[in-house]
Amino acid sequence: MSAEDLTGAEITIRCLQEEGVDHIFGYPGGAVLFIYDELSKQDKVKHILVRHEQAAIHAADGYARSSKKPGVALVTSGPGVTNAITGIATAYMDSIPMVIISGQVPTHAIGLDAFQEVDTVGITRPCVKHNFLVKDITELAATIKKAFYICSTGRPGPVLVDIPKDISAEKFKFSYPTSVSMRSYNPINEEHPEQLKEAIRLIMGSKRPMVYAGGGVILGNATSQLTRFVQMLDFPCTNTLMGLGGYPATDKQFVGMLGMHGTYEANMAMQNCDVLIAVGARFDDRVIGNPKHFSNKDRKIIHIDIDPSSISKRVRVDVPIIGSVSNVLDGLIKILMANKEKPKQEELKSWWAQIDQWRARDCLKYDRKSTIIKPQMVIEKLYKVTKGDAFITSDVGQHQMWAAQFYKFDKPKRWINSGGLGTMGFGLPSAMGVQIANPKNAVACVTGEASIQMCIQELSTCKQYNLPLKIINLNNRYMGMVRQWQEFFHGNRYAESYVDALPDFVKLAESYGHVGMKIENPNDIEDALKEAFKLKDKLVFMDFITDQTENVFPMIPGGKGLSEMILV
Amino acid sequence: MENEAGALSRVAGLFSARGYNIESLTVAPTEDPTLSRMTLVTVGSDSVVEQITKQLNKLIDVVKVIDLSDGDHIECELMLVKVSALGKNRKEIKATTDIFCGRIVDTTDTSYIIELTGTCSKLDAFLDAMGHSTILETVRTGASGIGRGGRTLEVK
Numbered sequence: 001m002s003a004e005d006l007t008g009a010e011i012t013i014r015c016l017q018e019e020g021v022d023h024i025f026g027y028p029g030g031a032v033l034f035i036y037d038e039l040s041k042q043d044k045v046k047h048i049l050v051r052h053e054q055a056a057i058h059a060a061d062g063y064a065r066s067s068k069k070p071g072v073a074l075v076t077s078g079p080g081v082t083n084a085i086t087g088i089a090t091a092y093m094d095s096i097p098m099v100i101i102s103g104q105v106p107t108h109a110i111g112l113d114a115f116q117e118v119d120t121v122g123i124t125r126p127c128v129k130h131n132f133l134v135k136d137i138t139e140l141a142a143t144i145k146k147a148f149y150i151c152s153t154g155r156p157g158p159v160l161v162d163i164p165k166d167i168s169a170e171k172f173k174f175s176y177p178t179s180v181s182m183r184s185y186n187p188i189n190e191e192h193p194e195q196l197k198e199a200i201r202l203i204m205g206s207k208r209p210m211v212y213a214g215g216g217v218i219l220g221n222a223t224s225q226l227t228r229f230v231q232m233l234d235f236p237c238t239n240t241l242m243g244l245g246g247y248p249a250t251d252k253q254f255v256g257m258l259g260m261h262g263t264y265e266a267n268m269a270m271q272n273c274d275v276l277i278a279v280g281a282r283f284d285d286r287v288i289g290n291p292k293h294f295s296n297k298d299r300k301i302i303h304i305d306i307d308p309s310s311i312s313k314r315v316r317v318d319v320p321i322i323g324s325v326s327n328v329l330d331g332l333i334k335i336l337m338a339n340k341e342k343p344k345q346e347e348l349k350s351w352w353a354q355i356d357q358w359r360a361r362d363c364l365k366y367d368r369k370s371t372i373i374k375p376q377m378v379i380e381k382l383y384k385v386t387k388g389d390a391f392i393t394s395d396v397g398q399h400q401m402w403a404a405q406f407y408k409f410d411k412p413k414r415w416i417n418s419g420g421l422g423t424m425g426f427g428l429p430s431a432m433g434v435q436i437a438n439p440k441n442a443v444a445c446v447t448g449e450a451s452i453q454m455c456i457q458e459l460s461t462c463k464q465y466n467l468p469l470k471i472i473n474l475n476n477r478y479m480g481m482v483r484q485w486q487e488f489f490h491g492n493r494y495a496e497s498y499v500d501a502l503p504d505f506v507k508l509a510e511s512y513g514h515v516g517m518k519i520e521n522p523n524d525i526e527d528a529l530k531e532a533f534k535l536k537d538k539l540v541f542m543d544f545i546t547d548q549t550e551n552v553f554p555m556i557p558g559g560k561g562l563s564e565m566i567l568v
Numbered sequence: 569m570e571n572e573a574g575a576l577s578r579v580a581g582l583f584s585a586r587g588y589n590i591e592s593l594t595v596a597p598t599e600d601p602t603l604s605r606m607t608l609v610t611v612g613s614d615s616v617v618e619q620i621t622k623q624l625n626k627l628i629d630v631v632k633v634i635d636l637s638d639g640d641h642i643e644c645e646l647m648l649v650k651v652s653a654l655g656k657n658r659k660e661i662k663a664t665t666d667i668f669c670g671r672i673v674d675t676t677d678t679s680y681i682i683e684l685t686g687t688c689s690k691l692d693a694f695l696d697a698m699g700h701s702t703i704l705e706t707v708r709t710g711a712s713g714i715g716r717g718g719r720t721l722e723v724k
């Protein structure tokens with residue numbers, strides 16, 4: 001550990017190096033000029049220049065979701081920060097580990113309505129796990145250390161460090177703390193022998209068990225434990241939208257995603273089970289529908305979550321287990337291994353028979369003979385052509401739901417989407433981060449013609465850094481998800497949901513130096529995808545002209561219960 | 569909680585963002601100047617109070633949260649009341665103040681300022697006893713609370 005005097009800007013970069021940060025996503029401006037100056041003098045931390053700060057955050061977010069490292073972004077004060085807010089809130093809602101460094105006006109100017117001043121700590125407070133304003137150069141290194149520690153421990157989340165310009169110019173000895181201890185922050189990781197025993201007792205007594213696993217399994221890198229646990233017991237397993245890939249989708253015990261657009265079998269099993277094991281999932285309103293309807297059925301709930309505030313928030317649970325998914329499942333697996341006893345096999349058999357009946361309803365069927373491209377078919381072909389092994393990011397809307405339903409994720413961290421905030425514009429920039437974290441893998445962005453236009457400027461960033469993304473634009477000329485609600489609940493009045501005056505996406509892609517393709521015939525889908533994925537070093541924008549009237553099924557209307565689905 | 573700039577607004581922001589009630593809130597540094605102690609009075613069902621406790625604990629600046637009403641505790645609030653005090657009323661006000669163990673800390677020809685401490689309900693009762701027409705101005709600190717006996721809020 002050295003003890004030379006460094007400027008705040010140098011200290012900031014040295015901290016990032018110490019943390020092993022290889023890429024940061026950002027956009028310069030007055031308040032961060034010293035930091036940019038230092039960035040340019042080294043090459044350990046590579047900077048990716050985006051075209052809008054929202055994209056910097058989404059890219060850092062995609063980087064984090066598809067790797068085991070936090071994402072890092074750098075933005076300037078004032079408008080730099082306000083542009084970043086949507087991205088920060090997106091990461092916050094999905095508990096994504098991220099450090100955002102923002103510039104601030106000099107300390108002596110704070111509070112004086114200085115040029116490009118906003119109260120960054122105040123404006124971001126409700127959408128970060130924590131934030132800091134560094135007012136003293138002596139605290140800079142320790143603060144950045146804390147930011148990395150807080151963002152990635154316990155329930156992860158974005159942490160922002162606001163650095164005034166004078167602090168980045170001032171000098172101080174650099175020494176990076178090797179560890180952090182905070183009396184006010186002790187992410188829980190306790191043992192719960194009694195709770196585990198109680199959970200096992202319920203599991204052994206169950207007749208209609210169900211495992212409901214969410215984003216916590218992905219965030220906690222607990223896929224192998226979950227798979228082992230579910231397979232030891234031969235229980236059915238469903239994933240939330242955020243949990244996809246947490247349990248292999250091609251396995252016979254997987255009943256599909258549950259929730260508003262979940263499968264019939266997953267929702268029926270969730271509603272009718274007698275013992276529910278919730279693993280890193282938060283009983284979201286898009287998942288259980290109307291909580292009163294959900295509680296109508298008698299069932300015992302075991303809930304494993306690292307965040308006590310996720311437990312008994314929307315649904316009262318019987319056996320809360322606070323801890324990381326991996327530790328708790330390891331504990332349960334250990335007991336099960338030592339146990340001779342098995343859950344009630346006869347009852348389990350008839351439960352599976354019931355589930356198979358629900359499965360036979362074939363709730364995801366669609367017209368495969370259509371002469372107009374069905375969006376579902378594009379995803380099925382995408383799955384086939386990429387052999388189920390691509391990283392798929394998505395925007396928000398119908399296309400997102402079809403991607404979730406029809407791409408069978410067998411591995412974690414392959415499905416990258418904005419679930420909690422539902423941020424249109426997330427798909428393309430997050431795919432950039434995914435590609436940078438996984439340079440050798442195929443990365444596709446499934447999007448819609450409305451969503452893609454929210455961060456379309458990033459096609460330029462993709463060109464600059466040669467990011468060979470495959471953009472799958474399911475172009476239905478509608479804000480399809482909005483149109484669907486208007487069709488079902490607003491008397492077919494499609495107020496402002498038609499997407500008019502669309503650009504020629506092929507020419508648009510070409511003008512950025514990429515390849516564009518327009519696909520209008522169902523028979524061409526597969527060949528076009530093959531051709532695109534063969535262009536390994538090119539970004540290909542694939543504009544699929546799809547059926548405008550297609551809807552996402554099943555659907556649980558707002559306020560309805562899990563078993564009250566609209567089916568095809 | 570940590571005695572840091574912004575800690576208070578994190579708590580206040582949490583309450584407004586999640587739609588919880590704040591009846592009163594007092595905060596000041598403790599014997600350890602790096603720590604502040606806050607007493608917050610809120611109302612809600614058991615499950616709401618449980619969520620509030622969990623959400624407060626989640627704030628990084630919060631070191632420890634206890635629900636004082638879970639056990640024996642002392643609760644105390646300070647109030648200053650300015651009342652109109654004229655003629656024969658002056659004596660009567662003085663008598664009432666004595667009954668409530670309050671003190672008159674300022675007087676003019678026409679008014680008193682009374683200082684009173686106690687539980688919130690005692691202060692409410694005093695205001696009732698004074699009557700609306702007499703009261704010119706009140707200012708209250710909100711309750712501060714502490715556990716009885718061996719029940720201490722410690723920070724390791």
Ligand SMILES: Cc1cc2nc3c(=O)[nH]c(=O)nc-3n(C[C@H](O)[C@H](O)[C@H](O)COP(=O)(O)OP(=O)(O)OC[C@H]3O[C@@H](n4cnc5c(N)ncnc54)[C@H](O)[C@@H]3O)c2cc1C
Nearest residue numbers: 214215216220241259260261280282306324325419420422
């Ligand atoms: C258009 C649209 C439609 C949607 N439709 C659906 C739908 O049909 N079905 C659906 O499921 N969702 C749907 N969603 C997403 C939904 O809004 C929620 O984002 C999602 O359901 C939440 O997933 P989750 O419960 O897995 O929680 P997450 O948000 O992933 O939260 C993770 C939970 O795990 C905990 N956790 C984190 N790390 C750990 C760890 N290491 N150990 C233990 N616990 C941990 C956290 O504390 C948290 O409680 C939709 C979203 C959009 C935009």
Ligand SMILES: Cc1ncc(C[n+]2csc(CCOP(=O)(O)OP(=O)(O)O)c2C)c(N)n1
Nearest residue numbers: 397398399424448449450451478479480481
């Ligand atoms: C930033 C933002 N604004 C508005 C919405 C509301 N919204 C949800 S889906 C959707 C339509 C998306 O249209 P498109 O991208 O074409 O996808 P499609 O549903 O047609 O597949 C809208 C407007 C949102 N989720 N995000």
Ligand SMILES: [Mg+2]
Nearest residue numbers: 448449478480
């Ligand atoms: Mg559309």
